[in-house]
Amino acid sequence: MKRRKVSNPLALAVLAELLIEPMHPYEMGRRLKEHGKDRDIKYNRGSLYMVVEQLTKAGFIVEHETVRDTQRPERTLYAVTEAGRAELYDWMRELVTTPVHEYPSFGVALSLLVVLPPAETVELLGRRLETLTAQAREIGDSIGQAREQGVDWWFLIEEEYRLAMREAERGYVASLAERLRDPQYDRMWQEYFRGTT
Structure with a gap:
């Protein structure tokens, strides 16, 4: 398996969610839970924010815009970069084709x-x-x-x-x-x- 800048499976899910549209980490978490991805990807709010920070440092996502409305505090929306898109596709291809030894x-x-x-x-x-x-x-x-x-x-x-x-x-x-x-x-x-x- 290839060594990755960010190897947490949650990062893969974040990249996939951001392919759809730019969004705030809270919205990413809500969608992962809503779509049942939390059965396969272990995460909590803290780990989600940590992965967003790691993906940003790696250049795979960027701050897209800051949104402010009257009912919620200011929120930063993130978007996937071209490098992030390439990482997502490469990582997915590897996961689908290469069996790995797991430790159940x-x-x-x-x-x-x-x-x-x-x-x-x-x-x-x-x-x-x-x-x-x-x-x-x-x-x-x-x-x-x-x-x-x-x-x-x-x-x-x-x-x-x-x-x-x-x-x-x-x-x-x-x-x-x-x-x-x-x-x-x-x-x-x-x-x-x-x-x-």
């Missing part, structure tokens, strides 16, 4: 799973499976409702991805729990577990 917390748990007793592990995986099933149903229902309301498919792709990931994890968790119920696996695990306690 469940992967950490799986790498250390042998510290738990086998019977407890199977029970915990069963509870995870219930949660994943409920989440997959909720996401599927949400996608279905959006389609019924005429929402275009490209507005649903991140939800479709979330659903696919939940379904893949459901399949894996169910398979793992089944393997751990096998007396052979259980015996090997029990022997290991006895050796560590």
Whole structure:
């Protein structure tokens, strides 16, 4: 992956929002939340303002104008620069084409799973499976409702991805729990577990 002047994923979202029109950071945050981007991009008001400052220093956005109306304090609107536009497209192309190794917390748990007793592990995986099933149903229902309301498919792709990931994890968790119920696996695990306690 290319080293970037500003590498926070929130910066990517800010650049994308500013492609639409110049806006104030508060408006960017409102739109990100309204469009459900806060499910994929972690941020708060402070981090949003910090990213706006970093993008400004990098030359990717500029102060466009200062707006004053009678009901609100003075607000600075920002706009994307040509350099910012180029950075957005380059970064997006890289993210779409290049898989990267991520460090999901469940992967950490799986790498250390042998510290738990086998019977407890199977029970915990069963509870995870219930949660994943409920989440997959909720996401599927949400996608279905959006389609019924005429929402275009490209507005649903991140939800479709979330659903696919939940379904893949459901399949894996169910398979793992089944393997751990096998007396052979259980015996090997029990022997290991006895050796560590």
